[in-house]
Amino acid sequence: MKNQPVYQSRFDALKCCILVPTYNNEKSLASVLRDLMLYTSNIIVVNDGSTDSTHNILKNFSDLNIYEYDQNRGKGAALNYGFKKAEDLGYAYAITIDSDGQHYPDDLDIFLSELESKEGDKEILLVGDRNMGRDGIPGKSTTGNKFSNFWYLVVTGINLRDTQSGYRLYPLKIVNPIKLYTNKFEYEIEIIVKAAWRGVDVKNVPIKVFYEDNRVTHFRPFWDVTRIVLLYMWFVLVSFFYIHPRNKYREFREKGFKRFWREDIIKxxxxxxxxxxxxxxxxxxxxxxxxxxxxxxxxxxxxxxxxxxxxxxxxxxxxxxxxxxxxxxxxxxxxxxxxxxxxxxxxxxxxxxxxxxxxxxxxxxxxxxxxxxxxxxxxxxxxxxxxxxxxxxxxxxxx
Known part of the structure; x- marks a missing residue:
């Protein structure tokens, strides 16, 4: 009799799955999927138009839910498609993980534990905190992350230590209705900003990360950073001219002047x-x-x-x-x-x-x-x- 994956019952109880977007990661993809299958069979893979041997590798994982594009559309497009397919399959949450081998499958326990301890109706969106200040993290990754963290705080009021990790947990009923305009790496910024604007509790959870010297990455420093900067410029305008005033006005109306003055200013x-x-x-x-x-x-x-x-x-x-x-x-x-x-x-x-x-x-x-x-x-x-x-x-x- 085949042993059940370690966390299968927890994934099923939480209606949770793993979503793996992949593009030209033939060296690490198979090992990543095999490791994940030790923990759950609730796995969705979106092949974003890979031109290497990814298609043939995925033939060996027919038990998983696999979707493939003919052409590369970008990580954001793959995630967006995967989220909708996950909800169609009856899942309420999706944990995203990169296929380049930098994430540790045993950290799934951290995401599941946070979800199991969630109280009330307020939804959570979890972003893995890679502890970017430690040794071994590429300097350009640390600098880019600090930039993103600062502007995320400016436009949402939420202080995150890591806003760019791909190891995350998303509430599908929140993210799927959100109208998103990006389809590459900046998609992951857009979605956590707009989720925060909708009152979702966006927070970090500590994770481990493994960086190889010759790790395959499809992040293009100039163009992807340029798009992220332009996205934040737009978010600053929207947040200062609409989101922040709207939220404060709503809070003011709910409390009334006397209570607002007493609780938010005097006290x-x-x-x-x-x-x-x-x-x-x-x-x-x-x-x-x-x-x-x-x-x-x-x-x-x-x-x-x-x-x-x-x-x-x-x-x-x-x-x-x-x-x-x-x-x-x-x-x-x-x-x-x-x-x-x-x-x-x-x-x-x-x-x-x-x-x-x-x-x-x-x-x-x-x-x-x-x-x-x-x-x-x-x-x-x-x-x-x-x-x-x-x-x-x-x-x-x-x-």
Whole structure:
């Protein structure tokens, strides 16, 4: 009687499978599949148009679910196709693993254990953490991963140590409906960003990794890095102009002003001067002349200065429509005063009947608006530093 794979019952109970996208990995493919079959028979292989002996190798694994493309379409396309086939076969989760032999099959236990311990209805998406800081990891891989980790944090607010590992666990009912636009290596970035935007708990789990000196890789440094950079540039725009404001607005509406202020601002564990600095930053950016860029700037600056993004964003909305004319007018008048012209209470279009006067007036406004923003921000820092100091003391002495 043939022995059952080691984790077969766990895979079946969790409705989980393994998805192996492969392209021209004839040297390692067979051994990778044989090792995986020791743990489960729930394996799907997508041959992404390989031109080596991959097709013939897969003939020896007829018990597995194998799908093959005639032409290479990219890793993302292979994963996307595999996810849909997996759900069609009745699976709820898929663990992806590369076919180049760098991943260890016994780490499947880590993914399964995390899935078994999941509580509640919130879905999880797990990304293997290869411990990129250790010896033996190629320098270009470490640098690229740090770049991706930083921008992933910027656009999602989630701090991952490894965003580029191909050893992952995906919830199929979440990822399959997501509309994705990439089909190569950047697909794995796009999917974890958009999953996070949908409220999925994206997190790392520790895994081992084996790098051979002559490991076959199809990652093209220039073109693939270029596509990843362009993708993150787009994500930054979407996150700052839509995702972050939408999430904060939803949170604000759910809690109401009093609860939001009490829980997210007053009861923040930050020091009083840091809380007040977040208020001042938000006001300064909101009153600055960078119209249309306030949300982007306030999140970037809050991240750079390690200030509370929620507080900074909330106070950056000082430039609401009723106040905008007042702020612009006050900035222009202050600029006039600074330039020694005094106050010009009445503004007439005839005052700007030449390009030189238009540029002079614009410069006057820019100067005045920055000074006005700085003064108001500083005064509010003093006021809120006092308020936050008092509230922090009350929290400390509260029994």
């Amino acid at each position: 923040s564990q930050e020091l009083a001067h840091k809380k007040a600095a977040a208020v001042a930053l938000g006001v300064f950016v909101g009153m600055s002349p960078f119209w249309g860029l306030h949300t982007l700037l306030v999140f970037l600056l809050a991240a750079a200065f390690k200030l509370n993004k929620v507080t900074a964003f909330l106070f950056s909305n000082i430039s609401i429509p009723p106040l905008i004319p007042i702020i612009v007018y006050a900035g222009y008048q202050l600029g006039s005063l600074i330039k020694g012209k005094g106050f010009a209470w009445e503004l007439r279009l005839s005052d700007f009947d030449s390009s030189a006067e238009v540029f002079s007036g614009l410069g006057q406004y820019l100067l005045g608006s920055f000074v006005l923003a700085g003064i108001v921000a500083f005064l509010l820092w003093i006021v809120f530093y006092f308020l936050f100091s008092v509230s922090n003391q009350k929290q400390v002495v509260k029994p």
